[in-house]
Amino acid sequence: MRIPWWQTAVVYQIYPRSFADSDGDGVGDLAGVTARLDHLAWLGVDALWLSPIFRSPMADFGYDVSDYTDVDPVFGSLEDLDHLVAEAHARGIRVVLDWVPNHTSDQHPWFDASRSSREDPKRDWYVWRDGGGPDRPPNEWAAAFVEPARWTRDPATGELRRQPDATGGTDHTGTAWTWDEGTEQWYLHLFLPEQPDLDWSNPEVEAAMHDVLRFWLDRGIDGFRADVVHMIGKDVGEGLETMPQSDIGKGEAVHALLRRIRTLLDGYEGDRMMVGEVFLLDPAEMATFYGTRDELHLSFNFAPLFTRWRADRWRRRIEESERFVPPEVGWPTWVLSNHDTVRHADRYGSEARARAAAVLLLTLRGTPFLYAGEELGLFDAEVPVDRIVDPGGRDGCRAPIPWTRSSDHGWGPEPWLPFPPAPAEHSLEARRDDPRSILHLYRRLLAARRASPALHRGDVVLLDTPEGVLAYDRVAGDDVRRVVVNFTGEQVAVPDLLAGWWVEVDSGLDGERPAGSALGPDEALVLTRE
Ligand code: TEU
Secondary structure, three states: OOOOHHHHOOEEEEOHHHHOOOOOOOOOOHHHHHHOHHHHHHHOOOEEEEOOOEEOOOOOOOOOOOEEEEEOOOOOOHHHHHHHHHHHHHOOOEEEEEEOOOEOOOOOHHHHHHHHOOOOOOHHHEOEEOOOOOOOOOOOOEEOOOOOOOEEEOOOOOOEEEOOOOOOOOOOOEEOEEEEOOOOEEEEOOOOOOOOEEOOOOHHHHHHHHHHHHHHHHOOOOEEEEOOHHHHHOOOOHHHHHOOHHHOOOOOHHHHHHHHHHHHHHOOOOOOEEEEOOOOOOHHHHHHHHOOOOOOOEEOOOHHHHOOOOHHHHHHHHHHHHHHOOOOOOOOEEEOOOOOOOOHHHHHOOHHHHHHHHHHHHHOOOEEEEEOOHHHOOOOOOOOHHHOOOOOOOHHHHOOOOOOOOOOOOOOOOOOOOOOOOHHHHOHHHHHHOOOOHHHHHHHHHHHHHHOHHHHHOEEEEOOOOOOEEEEEEEEOOEEEEEEEEOOOOOEEOHHHHOOEEEEEEOOOOOOOOOOOEEOOOOEEEEEEO
16 A cells, blocks of 8 residues: 655754744744754655744744735745745645644734725624623633743752743733624634634635635645644634633544645645644544544644653553544654743753653654754753733744854844754754764664564554563564663663564663663663664
């Protein structure tokens, strides 16, 4: 059976503001990305996902789009994007754009028209309601970002933990409605007031958004990451005002919308792909967004982003992924870090754990998504209060990538955010010079994965282990790999798991691994048969 590229690919997420700066203005840009493509080819990734590069007033750093078919000048031009895509393709690397369908910027011409009068033909492109007049919003729904996410470090384990909240993802403390003085109605915004929600039950909205997809597909883009795509099917009819916010994403409407998007994408040559940001932490609900292989090609499984560094918890994540995304449903995804969450090296509290986690990420059954900088073992930057610019307080994981040891680390004099801790030591230059660095571990893992059908497409079989250890085999016909991960800070003897196997990749520092039958603290191994 022919396997589409996105099933065997490793996707690398670039947050363009923070990746590489070609013009010294302190903000990364497309020409900067193009100039670093050789690094990505050397590393061995198969696809890039660019966080939004469209025209935007940047209230949410690009997730508030004012023109879906043009590049924001801070990142360059359409020609710069065409050039980036051509150069990436020349290296066998595909390019995925970040499409933001749930909301536009309040500066988008569609919203300008919509808010201009109740009679405007685009009034119904957004969600307007009377509520109880200017003092009472239509319902209790809350917007994201009113308070930044809270994380606390567990003194015993060194791990960071996110404070749980009712919605399972976002701190909601302010109303999701803003009163418009001019037309005396409220408009809905599940994120900032600068991000009004579109009404996807309006066929004109759907058609306009399909045109956006076609614009990029015609230009040779390989796929899309669809921002909070589970939210586009809100029942915006009569039921909206009484619907609990936690029901967003659970109705039938979104599935019909996704089937039509899938048909659009599959009508193009070249396996164009959509990965949906389905921010529902229940894997059973998340999995419904694959439909019957007729909705999203891939759906982010975010439960691992909030999973502690414990063998039993990770085993449960793998069992859930296997149970809810079996082959007849679709192909799973794995992700440890992104632009919204404290980096996993920081969450787990050490580079040793980050290295072992990389082994998991790149050997589990599913498409892995790397977040730029994790291959350097970056921790979050400590951003002083007066330099915090993100309404969600997610600045730390968006720190600029340190490319060189030199004092500017390859950036202009003043990057938009401070660097991560110890930037010289974590720089690409330093990591490349050290064959034992985490960078070389990522590269070895990517090469091992590419070379082994078992690793990039085989079944996964969980094995019995002592407490604190996770082990599984990956199997594709005759090709077999074994992965063994020690989640404890102690050496653990696992003679039965290791007998008859050779070490192919070791997350630990080469040569320092306890010989023979034991795993070192927080050590992970990829094994091949003797
Ligand atoms: O994030 C979706 C989302 O639910 C986030 O609000 C998440 O809960 C929060 O960032 C965790 O701290 C997507 C994008 O990834 C994010 O960058 C955007 O700000 C958001 O949508 C709005 O477009």
